[in-house]
Amino acid sequence: MEDYPLPSTIHHMGELSNCELNTKNDPENLPGIHCDTFAGLVHVEWDEQTPVTPIGQLVFFAQFLKTCNLFAPWVADCPLHYHSPNAPSKADVLGTLLLAVLSGQKRYAHITSIRQDAVNPALLGMKRVLSEDSARRAFQRIDGKACEEWQQKHLKYCYEPLLLEKWILDVDTTVKPLYGHQQGAEICYNPSKPGRPAHVIHTYSMAETRLILDSEVLAGIQQAATYSLPRLLEIVDELPQEKKPSLIRGDCAFGNEKVLSPLEERELDYLFKIKLTKRAKSLTKFVMTSTNEWADAGQGWEGIASTLQLSGWTKERRVIVLRKKLKEKKTKQMKKEEQLRFPFVAFVPDSDEYEFAILITTLEMEILTIAQLYRDRATSENHFDELKRQWGWGGFVTQDLKRSQIMARITAQIYNWWTLFARWINPDKHAEAITSRPLMLYGVARESNHAGQETIRITPMHGKAKGNSEKVGFISSILNKIKNVAERFNPVEIWKRVLSMIFVKFLKGRILGDYNWDTEWWNQERPLIDSGARHK
Numbered sequence: 001m002e003d004y005p006l007p008s009t010i011h012h013m014g015e016l017s018n019c020e021l022n023t024k025n026d027p028e029n030l031p032g033i034h035c036d037t038f039a040g041l042v043h044v045e046w047d048e049q050t051p052v053t054p055i056g057q058l059v060f061f062a063q064f065l066k067t068c069n070l071f072a073p074w075v076a077d078c079p080l081h082y083h084s085p086n087a088p089s090k091a092d093v094l095g096t097l098l099l100a101v102l103s104g105q106k107r108y109a110h111i112t113s114i115r116q117d118a119v120n121p122a123l124l125g126m127k128r129v130l131s132e133d134s135a136r137r138a139f140q141r142i143d144g145k146a147c148e149e150w151q152q153k154h155l156k157y158c159y160e161p162l163l164l165e166k167w168i169l170d171v172d173t174t175v176k177p178l179y180g181h182q183q184g185a186e187i188c189y190n191p192s193k194p195g196r197p198a199h200v201i202h203t204y205s206m207a208e209t210r211l212i213l214d215s216e217v218l219a220g221i222q223q224a225a226t227y228s229l230p231r232l233l234e235i236v237d238e239l240p241q242e243k244k245p246s247l248i249r250g251d252c253a254f255g256n257e258k259v260l261s262p263l264e265e266r267e268l269d270y271l272f273k274i275k276l277t278k279r280a281k282s283l284t285k286f287v288m289t290s291t292n293e294w295a296d297a298g299q300g301w302e303g304i305a306s307t308l309q310l311s312g313w314t315k316e317r318r319v320i321v322l323r324k325k326l327k328e329k330k331t332k333q334m335k336k337e338e339q340l341r342f343p344f345v346a347f348v349p350d351s352d353e354y355e356f357a358i359l360i361t362t363l364e365m366e367i368l369t370i371a372q373l374y375r376d377r378a379t380s381e382n383h384f385d386e387l388k389r390q391w392g393w394g395g396f397v398t399q400d401l402k403r404s405q406i407m408a409r410i411t412a413q414i415y416n417w418w419t420l421f422a423r424w425i426n427p428d429k430h431a432e433a434i435t436s437r438p439l440m441l442y443g444v445a446r447e448s449n450h451a452g453q454e455t456i457r458i459t460p461m462h463g464k465a466k467g468n469s470e471k472v473g474f475i476s477s478i479l480n481k482i483k484n485v486a487e488r489f490n491p492v493e494i495w496k497r498v499l500s501m502i503f504v505k506f507l508k509g510r511i512l513g514d515y516n517w518d519t520e521w522w523n524q525e526r527p528l529i530d531s532g533a534r535h536k
Contacts, residue, residue, distance in 0.1 A: 051118035055103060056445020056458040060472050062123040064421050067479040068498055069491035071098075071124065074154050074413070079146040080138065088130055093138045095126040097407075100135070101414045104437065106395030108136040119447045119456065136398065139406050151409040152214060158416045159211045161496045161512045162503070163243035168207035168373075169235070170380040171228055171250045173200050176217070176394060183401040184219035199401070201393060201408060202228040204235055207249070207380050209503070210419050210430050212387075212412040217405040225253040233262060247271055247363070249377050255360050257313050264362070271361040271373055274319070279310050284356050287321050295367045299375070300324050303367035308358070320359040320370055382432075390433040391415055424502045425471050439468050 033044040065071035078090050099120060100111045111132040121129055130138075139147065177193040178185040185197035198220040204213040216231055236244060248263060248270045255274035263270050274280060287304050294302035301324045309316040359374055388394040391414075396407040422436040431439075443460040462468065478501070482494060496512040 048116070051447040053117045053119040053445050054443075055099075055117075055120065055441050056443040056456065057441050057460070057472070058099075058102070058120050059123055059445070059456055059458075060476055061102075061418070061421055061441070062120075063476060063479050064424075065124075065417065067483055067486070068495055070154075070158075070417060075125075077150050077153065079150055080142055088134060088138075089127065091125045092121075092127055092130055093135065094410075095121060095124040096130040096135050097410055098124065098414055099129065101392050101411050102418060102441070104390065104433065106392050108132045108396060111135055119445055136403075139403050140400075142406075144402050144405075147406055148409075151406070151413065155212065155214060155409065155413055155416065157495075158413075158420070159206055159209070159213065160243075161492075161499050162206065162209065162211075163239065164512065165507070166246045167209075168247045168249055169213070169232075169245035170205045170207050170377060171203070171225075171232055171248065171254065172205075172381065172384070173202050173223055173228065173253070174384045174388065174393075175200055175220075175223075176388070178397060180397065180399070182397060182399055182404070184217075186220035188220035188223055190220075199404065200227075202231065203384070204228075204232060205380060205383065207376070208506070210380075210383050211416050212383075215408050215412050217401065217408050219401070223253075225250070225256065225259050228254075229259055229262065233266075236266065236268065244268065247373070249373070249380075251377075260317070260360070261314065269362045271359060271363060271370065273374065274308075274310070274358050274360050276356065276358065277310060280308065280358055283308050283319070283358070284321060284323075288323075288354075294323070297322055297367050297371035301371055303371055305367065308360075317360055318362065320361065320367055322357045322359065322371060323354045326353055326355055386432045387411065387415060420499075420502050424475055424498075425468070427502065427505045438462055439464060440472070 032046075035042045035044055062071075075091050075094050078094060080090050080093060082088070096111060099114050099117065100108075103114055105111060105113070109132050111130070115129045115131070117129060121127070175188070175190050175192070176199040177190060177196045178198055179196075182197075182199070184199055187195060187197050188200065190196050190198050199217050200220055200223045202216040202218060204215070205211060206213060213235060214231060216228075218227055232248070236248075246269065248268055250259075250270075250272050252273040252275045254270075255272040259272075260270065276284070283306060287306055290304070292304055294304050297303035297320075301322050303320050303322045306319055306321055307316040308319045359370060361370055363370055363373075392411040393408060396411070397404055418433070418436070419430070422431050422440055425440055439462045442462070443458045443465075445456050445458045448455050448457070460469070482498070486494060500507060500511045
């Protein structure tokens with residue numbers, strides 16, 4: 001006869017007493033963390049399994065990159081090659097950097113903060129987010145020349161259809177302070193951190209559109225305009241005549257013979273400012289005693305046209321002398337301090353009641369127009385502050401200069417893509433990253449799968465989320481329609497149409513390119529695109 005073990009409990013326990021029930025349901029006895037807040041005692045549990053992301057609206061940006069054929073060719077053309085079977089893919093490397101830059105990270109170490117994102121990597125064709133060390137070492141052995149050609153090619157692809165319109169090429173430099181031992185880190189002119197070693201970034205951009213044409217990271221002492229000139233001439237020379245800029249614009253660093261002469265040989269119009277040297281100051285004194293009338297230059301300024309030949313110049317050139325009467329308080333203050341307090345102008349000691357600026361140009365326009373064109377240049381300088389403080393131009397530093405250069409162009413590429421996407425959502429004005437990210441990118445998203453259907457539920461936290469969701473939904477529907485007819489057109493034609501919608505305010509409804517777009521969806525949506533009704 002076999003022996004069977006008796007149950008440990010022969011009789012049922014019956015119902016628990018109220019005291020026992022209260023003890024088991026007491027939050028303090030539950031597993032997890034208990035926080036006593038103004039809302040009462042809150043029970044907190046960690047969930048590391050549910051796929052969530054804080055930048056849930058990236059799904060719309062990923063759709064934009066895929067439908068417009070921007071991200072996939074960028075990854076495919078990258079001259080990055082690994083020999084190890086355990087090495088990451090190019091999509092993982094570039095996707096990790098895109099997520100980091102787009103999230104506002106400025107250092108490789110910050111990549112750790114996005115490694116647990118289980119939603120967005122798949123949207124970009126990635127398998128995983130790489131570690132900071134893998135991202136930092138990715139371009140260590142890459143061929144610099146091949147990488148430069150790859151990056152310049154895709155930067156140009158973004159803006160090339162716009163070159164058939166009249167456009168202005170802005171050229172300028174900005175200083176990138178450094179805090180370690182980097183190649184090319186040299187003490188130079190550094191207004192924000194005097195005496196601190198730095199790199200200098202030479203930038204070429206398209207005015208008003210805020211698009212970066214190219215950027216070069218050089219050693220700190222290579223700040224002069226002569227270091228910008230070779231790449232500037234390359235950009236201009238590789239363009240056919242109908243795509244060349246209508247005007248090249250820069251500050252006083254470019255108002256010298258070494259820059260002016262090559263531009264004049266190519267018959268390119270320019271507008272620069274020149275420093276108030278001894279001869280320039282003599283000109284201001286001469287025009288002050290001239291009998292010619294001063295013309296209105298806008299915003300309290302007056303101007304008069306003249307000619308000037310500085311030492312080192314091969315010929316006389318047309319200049320515009322601008323003056324603005326100082327207020328009494330400013331006049332007394334400048335007499336006392338005897339130094340410049342206005343970045344756009346200079347002070348002439350013998351003309352205490354005026355401040356002066358001298359512009360040199362080949363433009364045959366009225367003085368008011370020329371003065372306003374140079375004032376508009378101040379807007380183009382704003383993207384320096386945005387790229388350095390809100391993107392990655394101020395960081396992603398390595399000991400070698402090559403990788404700093406590569407990351408500067410990667411940042412510019414991602415900045416261009418996001419700028420175009422954000423302007424499509426709001427074509428009335430440019431939105432800096434500090435404004436556009438919370439509205440158009442951030443939002444807690446949760447991914448779920450049921451019956452083969454993948455769903456992402458986004459919970460936005462912005463006060464203007466409702467209006468933004470309507471605009472994004474409209475753009476998503478257009479991208480879906482483009483996808484349906486994409487086989488009939490090559491990617492360049494599609495990109496021209498997308499740019500036409502993005503810059504509808506500048507183009508006033510005109511379409512870039514000479515191709516016919518007779519699809520039904522375009523004819524239906526065209527009135528909305530022309531009138532901007534989608535944003536009401």
